[in-house]
Amino acid sequence: MPIRRLSEDMVNRIAAGEVVERPASVVKELVENAIDAGATRIDVVTAGGGSTLIRVSDDGGGMGPDELALAVERHCTSKLDGGLDDIRSLGFRGEALAAIGAAARLSVTSRKRGTDSAFEISVEGGRVGDVKPAALSTGTRIEVRDLFFATPARLKFLKSERAESAAITDVVKRQAMAHPGIRFALNGSDRSSLDYPAATGGDAQLTRLGQIMGADFRSNSIAIDAGRQDTTLKGFAGVPTYSRANSLAQFLFVNGRPVRDKLLLGALRGAYADLMKRDRYPVAALFIDVDPSQVDVNVHPTKADVRFRDAGMVRGLIVGAIREAFARSGLRSSTTATGATIAAFRPERAAQSWAAPWRPTGGTSGNAALAPGFAEEVQAAFRDADRPSADIRHTEPEPLTMARPLGAARAQLHENYIVAQTGDGLVIVDQHAAHERLVYERLKRGLADHGIARQILLIPEIVDLASDDADRIVDRAAELAEFGLVVERFGPGAVAIHETPSMLGAMDAAGLVRDLAEEIAEWDKAVSLRDRLDRVASTMACHGSVRSGRRLKPEEMDALLREMEATPNASECNHGRPTYIELKLADIERLFGRR
Structure with missing residues (x-):
């Protein structure tokens, strides 16, 4: 087939598909524009899960008539003065309004601060209307109606109204977390209303997080404040016993921008690696501020992924800062554990628990025992x-x-x-x-300071294993020796234990080796040496602790x-x-x- 140039209308619709994935992405772009405009209040109204109506109003700086005409054109922006190496705003490509206008019926009404006139411009399926006078107080109001009417194929891929409304709510919550000084309101016929008043003072960030994540997070989190080179990390991390069954309560931000970056999520997971059950997820809200020249936010149109120039430093900062904060905070038990204990003693629960033991067991008729x-x-x-x-x-x-x-x-x-x-x-x-944790921390300290003291067995203990398990143990012999467990192969399906960690005293060395073989079988090749050693220490601590x-x-x-x-x-x-x-x-x- 011959190569031909696409029409301008088709180019715009393809570009719109990259920026406008669903109603929530429209809300994200419009709210980011309002924040960049210096708004102190942002109101979002939706209907039909955002497919029928999205209205975003703000009290920001506003635009004049000439700026309105440019705002709805592709690649027109006021935010890229420093080039792509110095992006200091949430928006920067100048694509949002043009992309939305190509897929929906868009109207933008704005009044520039310091002027006494407002103006409006409309775009319908890519067709731009004239700038007209309008009525509005200072700021900007953007209405998006009939989303994807110009690209109906996209409508088939939208989820239910409830799911789309929930996605919009998540977008607003994340932006509200990153900007506690702005008041956010979310209303509409398709949802329950949300209102997050502006938070001020030294604890504004935690106040806003409490508004969104709940009071439990405030009482079960630890402040994080650390920095390396030109990068700072602030925020709050939940204590390890305050966890979730999924990662939905993990909120990460880079230069005020909400992200879902694999590097950052992995670093957060690593910080809790030896503090949390593997099927549980930490709760945290972390804010990274880095020199714009050290991070690339122009990786994907959604701007949810970022790339750091020194990814290892950022990961180390997150892991180290969280672990140091936990060590510094001392004993912190989750208040939810206390609440669950109290709930177990409530009258209705107690009645259920005590009903079973009370039953006749013989003796005088009518008596219960x-x-x-x-x-x-x-x-x-x-x-x-x-x-x-x-x-x-x-x-x-x-x-x-x-x-x-x-x-x-x-x-x-x-x-x-x-x-x-x-x-x-x-x-x-x-x-x-409790003793398991104490032994584990001793093992880690010993490894870091001077190595683990060993005790030599007078008679080596022979452990029979499946051949593949024996191979795994022998392959990791050098790592095990660092913790004082010295083993060597003893035939095709067995290993001989010659030395054990002295701090564990008398122990079931054979049981320890069998458990380690199972642990090693589950290790991913990507697991670092440090993480592998920590897991070995964890398994050893379990075997060397005071037993029930x-x-x-x-x-x-x-x-x-x-x-x-x-x-x-x-x-x-x-x-x-x-x-x-x-x-x-x-x-x-x-x-x-x-x-």
């Missing part, structure tokens, strides 16, 4: 009240110890849970989870609490589970109806 297992424990506890029961170990607190964050150990329940009394409540500690079912002496329980207070990230084990739950006295009193 506790189920045998529960009854025996309770009766034994009261009968032997003058001495510790088999499942409860009591200690007496010292006043000074109770003032510590985790208080003084009072008892051990079911040989796994330590109950400690604080000055204003109580703390319940999972001894295995071990009775602890009072001094051992208190020693565990004190070490938790001095250890970074001790609020959660290396599998992401909480190591303790705190109940304030006020919470306990509410359970008993005292408040």
